[in-house]
Amino acid sequence: MIQRDLMITNRLGLHARATARLVQLLSGYRCNATLVAKGREVNAKSIMGVMLLAAGPGTPVVLRVDGEDEIAAANAVAALFERRFDEDS
Amino acid sequence: MRRAFTGHGASRGSALGHARVRLPHLFEVNEQHITEDHIASELARLHAAIHDVRAGLRAARERLHGALAHEVGEFLDLHALLLDDPELLQGLDDLIREGRYSADYALRLQRDRLAAVFATMDDAYFRSRSEDIDQVIGRVHAALHRGQAQVGGVAGEILVTDTVAPAELVQLQSEGVLAVVTTGGSLLSHASILARSLHLPLVVGAGDVLQHVNDGDVLAVDGAGGRVVLAPDASDLRDYRARRRDEQRERRQLHRLRREPTRTVDGVDIRLYANAESRADVAEAHALGAAGLGLYRTEYLFLQGDVAPDEEAQFRAYRDAVLGMTGRTVTIRTLDLGADKADRAGLTLPREPNPALGCRGVRLSLARGDIFAIQMRALLRASGYGPLRILVPMVASREEMLQVTALLKSTRDALRAEGHHVADEVPLGAMIEVPAAALALPSLTDTVDFLSIGTNDLVQYMLAADRNNDALEALQSPLHPAVMRVLRDVIRIGRMRGLPVAVCGEMAGDPAFVPLLLALGLEEFSLHPATLLEVRQAIRGCDLGALRRRAGALLRARDRAGIERWMRQATT
Numbered sequence: 001m002i003q004r005d006l007m008i009t010n011r012l013g014l015h016a017r018a019t020a021r022l023v024q025l026l027s028g029y030r031c032n033a034t035l036v037a038k039g040r041e042v043n044a045k046s047i048m049g050v051m052l053l054a055a056g057p058g059t060p061v062v063l064r065v066d067g068e069d070e071i072a073a074a075n076a077v078a079a080l081f082e083r084r085f086d087e088d089s
Numbered sequence: 090m091r092r093a094f095t096g097h098g099a100s101r102g103s104a105l106g107h108a109r110v111r112l113p114h115l116f117e118v119n120e121q122h123i124t125e126d127h128i129a130s131e132l133a134r135l136h137a138a139i140h141d142v143r144a145g146l147r148a149a150r151e152r153l154h155g156a157l158a159h160e161v162g163e164f165l166d167l168h169a170l171l172l173d174d175p176e177l178l179q180g181l182d183d184l185i186r187e188g189r190y191s192a193d194y195a196l197r198l199q200r201d202r203l204a205a206v207f208a209t210m211d212d213a214y215f216r217s218r219s220e221d222i223d224q225v226i227g228r229v230h231a232a233l234h235r236g237q238a239q240v241g242g243v244a245g246e247i248l249v250t251d252t253v254a255p256a257e258l259v260q261l262q263s264e265g266v267l268a269v270v271t272t273g274g275s276l277l278s279h280a281s282i283l284a285r286s287l288h289l290p291l292v293v294g295a296g297d298v299l300q301h302v303n304d305g306d307v308l309a310v311d312g313a314g315g316r317v318v319l320a321p322d323a324s325d326l327r328d329y330r331a332r333r334r335d336e337q338r339e340r341r342q343l344h345r346l347r348r349e350p351t352r353t354v355d356g357v358d359i360r361l362y363a364n365a366e367s368r369a370d371v372a373e374a375h376a377l378g379a380a381g382l383g384l385y386r387t388e389y390l391f392l393q394g395d396v397a398p399d400e401e402a403q404f405r406a407y408r409d410a411v412l413g414m415t416g417r418t419v420t421i422r423t424l425d426l427g428a429d430k431a432d433r434a435g436l437t438l439p440r441e442p443n444p445a446l447g448c449r450g451v452r453l454s455l456a457r458g459d460i461f462a463i464q465m466r467a468l469l470r471a472s473g474y475g476p477l478r479i480l481v482p483m484v485a486s487r488e489e490m491l492q493v494t495a496l497l498k499s500t501r502d503a504l505r506a507e508g509h510h511v512a513d514e515v516p517l518g519a520m521i522e523v524p525a526a527a528l529a530l531p532s533l534t535d536t537v538d539f540l541s542i543g544t545n546d547l548v549q550y551m552l553a554a555d556r557n558n559d560a561l562e563a564l565q566s567p568l569h570p571a572v573m574r575v576l577r578d579v580i581r582i583g584r585m586r587g588l589p590v591a592v593c594g595e596m597a598g599d600p601a602f603v604p605l606l607l608a609l610g611l612e613e614f615s616l617h618p619a620t621l622l623e624v625r626q627a628i629r630g631c632d633l634g635a636l637r638r639r640a641g642a643l644l645r646a647r648d649r650a651g652i653e654r655w656m657r658q659a660t661t
């Protein structure tokens with residue numbers, strides 16, 4: 001299992017479009033993925049689950065991935081957060 | 090009996106017609122249990138309904154085109170993703186399998202559980218996403234009973250309901266619904282945003298309208314004011330007719346302008362070009378009488394698949410844009426991507442801490458000569474079919490333009506040697522969006538044939554204010570004395586050297602900025618086709634001579650308030 005500390009820095013936080021991008025990205029990996037924020041733990045592959053976090057900008061989140069392709073998945077998610085969910089432009 | 094309801098005006102426009110009421114069936118579902126031998130058939134019923142709704146969303150998405158597809162498609166995709174959500178599906182299956190609930194009641198329970206969590210959220214944006222879940226679950230419920238999630242019989246009527254989903258709006262509009270009134274919803278909802286794009290009048294949050302309105306009742310809807318009147322009286326009807334007349338006059342005037350010249354009161358012709366990125370945009374620009382395309386974006390070609398498009402695919406897209414404009418000039422911008430999006434275009438680049446200041450636009454093109462050479466070949470081949478100009482984004486220095494010019498020359502020679510027809514004249518332009526390029530303009534002008542000012546990025550870089558940072562909203566306005574000065578200088582230097590200068594940022598598409606840009610000397614605008622007629626109308630109301638005589642006062646304004654004052658005076 002891998003655990004990563006991430007920070008939400010995009011403009012609207014984990015809103016609908018950003019959540020959709022995260023879920024679509026993770027759907028390409030076999031490992032299980034969980035996001036923990038604000039004392040709540042949700043399935044990161046569930047758009048509903050992630051939206052329920054209501055995580056706005058500046059929220060620290062913990063990503064946990066578990067499975068054979070966990071390293072690649074963790075890197076991809078971390079990169080998506082760093083790119084602020086591709087919202088610039 | 091007359092009764093007025095006040096909600097929020099989510100999308101402008103007036104309507105008068107009979108009501109069609111749709112009650113929220115889902116929330117009237119009572120607890121229903123099934124026996125063990127019905128579990129399999131109940132699951133099958135639920136999954137068939139989900140399948141139908143998914144197909145409906147796909148069909149709605151296919152009906153969208155052009156810029157609308159880009160903006161609205163995301164909402165529909167979000168609903169499709171919700172339907173695929175493992176938690177939602179698993180939760181429903183568990184309720185049927187283990188709780189022995191009917192599919193209807195399982196939907197109701199799942200919806201209530203989620204609504205309870207969303208209701209506790211502090212943030213209005215997140216709270217309003219509960220609507221998306223209600224809409225998706227509501228559509229599945231409707232599909233369970235009708236075999237398909239459709240609202241029938243609304244042509245020429247006003248739909249009154251609890252909530253409306255984006256996919257439904259697309260369908261309702263194509264069926265001819267006059268307006269939509271909902272008791273729930275917010276101005277932030279996806280449906281509200283979509284209704285504005287569709288020009289469909291929508292009032293949301295209209296309180297207890299469902300308790301008082303019945304099928305066939307006469308309603309007057311004011312989509313701008315957010316008012317709904319049941320059984321309107323003579324005075325309401327007068328108001329409605331007056332509003333309607335204004336709206337229709339406005340529309341007719343705009344429509345007539347399709348064939349009118351873009352000429353100021355004192356007889357100066359201004360050129361209005363269109364920004365485009367799809368075949369539908371090109372057709373619309375042509376129909377609206379645009380002088381040509383001032384900015385044809387090529388990124389969309391690169392963001393469609395996982396690999397960069399090949400020469401043939403690019404050539405066909407550029408050639409079709411040229412053919413679509415039937416002899417009017419088509420300005421195609423070379424790839425304008427940065428490291429933040431490059432991986433989606435099939436390009437692998439090192440990650441950057443600050444993509445806005447990184448390897449983007451022409452920097453990326455020059456760093457990836459393989460990709461750029463293919464684009465240049467496709468562009469030059471398309472130039473054989475009609476007037477085409479090439480616009481280079483993010484130029485910061487003369488050296489960059491010289492490299493592009495060299496590549497243009499060598500590519501042209503190679504194509505001719507291969508027997509391709511390439512136009513003799515393929516003007517090359519630079520986008521002015523980096524302050525250094527604007528300030529060192531005289532050193533650039535002998536390397537280019539035309540200039541286009543990208544105000545969005547120019548303002549961002551001049552004011553060091555991230556366009557994506559809401560906290561800096563006040564700083565992101567182009568109404569800053571330094572921006573006025575740079576715009577004036579770029580336009581003036583371009584004109585002195587005989588180079589056409591256009592503004593292609595959002596500023597050009599806003600009628601409010603027309604007097605200001607004309608005063609600064611601008612004669613070419615490039616804007617989204619959606620606002621082309623409004624901007625043409627604004628230009629036709631301007632006296633260019635008078636505005637230019639007042640340019641000095643504009644440049645002397647010391648702050649944003651002063652510039653805003655100038656704009657108010659210019660329009661009175």
